[in-house]
Amino acid sequence: MRIVLVDQKGVEQALEAAEGWRVMEIIREHGFEVGGLCGGACACATCHVEVHAEWAGKLHPANDDEEAMLDEVPVLSPTSRLSCQIIYTEDLNGLAVKLVANG
Amino acid sequence: MTQETISTDVVIIGAGPCGLFAVFELGLLDMKCHLIDILDRSGGQCAELYPEKPIYDIPGLPVVSGQELTDRLMEQAAPFKPEFHYNEMVEELEKLPDGRWRVKTDGGLVFEAKVVVIAAGGGSFQPKKPPIPGIEAYEGKSVFYAVKRMETFRGKNILISGGGDSALDWTINLQPVAASMQLIHRRDGFRAAPDSVKKMHALVDEKKMQFHLGQITALHGDNGQLEGVTVKGNDGNDFQLECDTLLPFFGLTMKLGPIANWGLNLHENLIPVDTEKFQTNVPGIFAIGDINTYPGKLKLILSGFHEAALMAQAAFRHANPDAKLTFQYTTSSTSLQKKLGVA
Ligand SMILES: Cc1cc2nc3c(=O)[nH]c(=O)nc-3n(C[C@H](O)[C@H](O)[C@H](O)COP(=O)(O)OP(=O)(O)OC[C@H]3O[C@@H](n4cnc5c(N)ncnc54)[C@H](O)[C@@H]3O)c2cc1C
Ligand code: FES
Numbered sequence: 001m002r003i004v005l006v007d008q009k010g011v012e013q014a015l016e017a018a019e020g021w022r023v024m025e026i027i028r029e030h031g032f033e034v035g036g037l038c039g040g041a042c043a044c045a046t047c048h049v050e051v052h053a054e055w056a057g058k059l060h061p062a063n064d065d066e067e068a069m070l071d072e073v074p075v076l077s078p079t080s081r082l083s084c085q086i087i088y089t090e091d092l093n094g095l096a097v098k099l100v101a102n103g
Numbered sequence: 104m105t106q107e108t109i110s111t112d113v114v115i116i117g118a119g120p121c122g123l124f125a126v127f128e129l130g131l132l133d134m135k136c137h138l139i140d141i142l143d144r145s146g147g148q149c150a151e152l153y154p155e156k157p158i159y160d161i162p163g164l165p166v167v168s169g170q171e172l173t174d175r176l177m178e179q180a181a182p183f184k185p186e187f188h189y190n191e192m193v194e195e196l197e198k199l200p201d202g203r204w205r206v207k208t209d210g211g212l213v214f215e216a217k218v219v220v221i222a223a224g225g226g227s228f229q230p231k232k233p234p235i236p237g238i239e240a241y242e243g244k245s246v247f248y249a250v251k252r253m254e255t256f257r258g259k260n261i262l263i264s265g266g267g268d269s270a271l272d273w274t275i276n277l278q279p280v281a282a283s284m285q286l287i288h289r290r291d292g293f294r295a296a297p298d299s300v301k302k303m304h305a306l307v308d309e310k311k312m313q314f315h316l317g318q319i320t321a322l323h324g325d326n327g328q329l330e331g332v333t334v335k336g337n338d339g340n341d342f343q344l345e346c347d348t349l350l351p352f353f354g355l356t357m358k359l360g361p362i363a364n365w366g367l368n369l370h371e372n373l374i375p376v377d378t379e380k381f382q383t384n385v386p387g388i389f390a391i392g393d394i395n396t397y398p399g400k401l402k403l404i405l406s407g408f409h410e411a412a413l414m415a416q417a418a419f420r421h422a423n424p425d426a427k428l429t430f431q432y433t434t435s436s437t438s439l440q441k442k443l444g445v446a
Binding site: 035037038041043044045046067068069070071072073074075076101 | 152153156231232233234235265266267288290292293294318320351353354356357
């Protein structure tokens with residue numbers, strides 16, 4: 001099971017993913033700079049990623065807490081999400097996300 | 104203006120939970136502390152990132168919120184009369200000929216201390232800067248991330264960006280002194296207190312300010328003087344707004360900051376210490392809490408408390424090489440209880 005990550009330089013790579021992990025944790029575990037200051041408590045917005053358009057609709061929509069924290073991301077795209085709020089499951093095999101600068 | 108130098112036993116850099124508990128442990132050993140934090144209050148991450156969230160792993164407190172823990176630690180430290188210097192970032196740390204340390208802040212405060220304790224957590228809290236191309240050229244001239252003096256903004260055409268409490272509070276507070284006020288936010292929902300949102304909408308209804316939906320994508324101006332911004336509206340179309348001052352409020356993040364310039368060994372932005380004294384590679388400078396690293400380190404508050412206790416013993420010995428230190432319990436020592444003001 002994998003996720004596909006496009007890093008800040010635009011390089012694409014497949015990362016081994018584990019069920020039940022937050023996407024933020026998966027990215028961090030592979031040594032990429034994803035922020036994650038608050039450890040996934042939806043309290044810092046530093047784990048912001050852009051989800052590939054193809055996948056955006058397949059994720060559960062952001063809840064109120066996540067929407068509120070997304071307010072702290074200065075430049076948002078329509079598919080912006082907080083990667084700590086996406087828990088990896090089998091259904092997400094191949095999930096594609098892009099890392100962006102986060103202030 | 105030259106400031107008077109503040110002389111003390113210990114300067115603690117960072118008033119997070121670990122810095123606060125260090126006041127207690129050092130206080131029991133009669134060491135007086137001054138704490139410096141760039142935030143406007145104590146509590147560090149607990150107060151800034153999760154004041155209302157519960158913590159379940161503080162020994163003896165089955166559940167306590169970030170703010171409650173901060174309040175309790177303040178209460179526990181109070182008998183030792185720590186002095187707090189908020190809204191100050193420690194910028195310089197240098198050794199004096201007599202072996203003490205001189206600590207300087209960005210606001211011009213100068214301290215001289217026998218011991219320095221770095222309890223800087225994940226670094227200093229600093230405003231998030233929007234990655235809008237060329238914004239650096241405007242910073243400090245017409246783009247500001249904080250309001251230090253309201254007068255600076257009198258008669259300005261202000262644009263505020265964001266949807267949290269800072270954005271809404273400053274919109275409401277600066278509106279009366281501004282020549283014009285506009286607020287821009289990505290959605291018609293706000294993190295800010297509902298009461299502030301109501302006040303903002305009322306100002307819009309009274310035509311005293313404007314509210315726009317969208318995100319700033321470009322800045323226009325000359326020589327650091329802003330003249331306007333391009334906004335991508337929520338319908339995908341661009342539009343322009345005129346303004347001479349922009350205040351982006353997107354919350355805070357932690358950056359290591361000036362600590363990197365103090366000649367201390369660093370490992371991946373953390374300060375290596377020994378686990379007997381929690382001393383850095385420089386004698387007399389100690390590091391506790393999230394900022395330090397050693398084999399087996401866990402970034403937990405309770406680990407920071409333990410580190411504070413051991414560090415205090417070593418700090419006392421550093422400051423008073425000839426004094427005798429006896430081990431005492433707060434439960435049974437009248438001398439400790441006198442210091443705590445309970446005996
Ligand atoms: C959402 C969340 C949940 C958490 N839950 C738990 C939990 O359940 N249990 C647990 O044990 N831990 C938890 N933690 C971790 C815990 O909050 C940290 O371990 C703790 O805050 C570290 O304390 P500290 O005093 O070392 O540093 P911090 O709390 O980071 O405080 C450091 C302070 O130093 C200031 N500072 C830094 N550099 C400078 C400078 N140069 N000049 C001036 N000021 C400076 C900063 O502004 C900051 O206020 C959690 C953290 C988060 C974010
Ligand atoms: S890690 Fe802080 S919001 Fe996701």
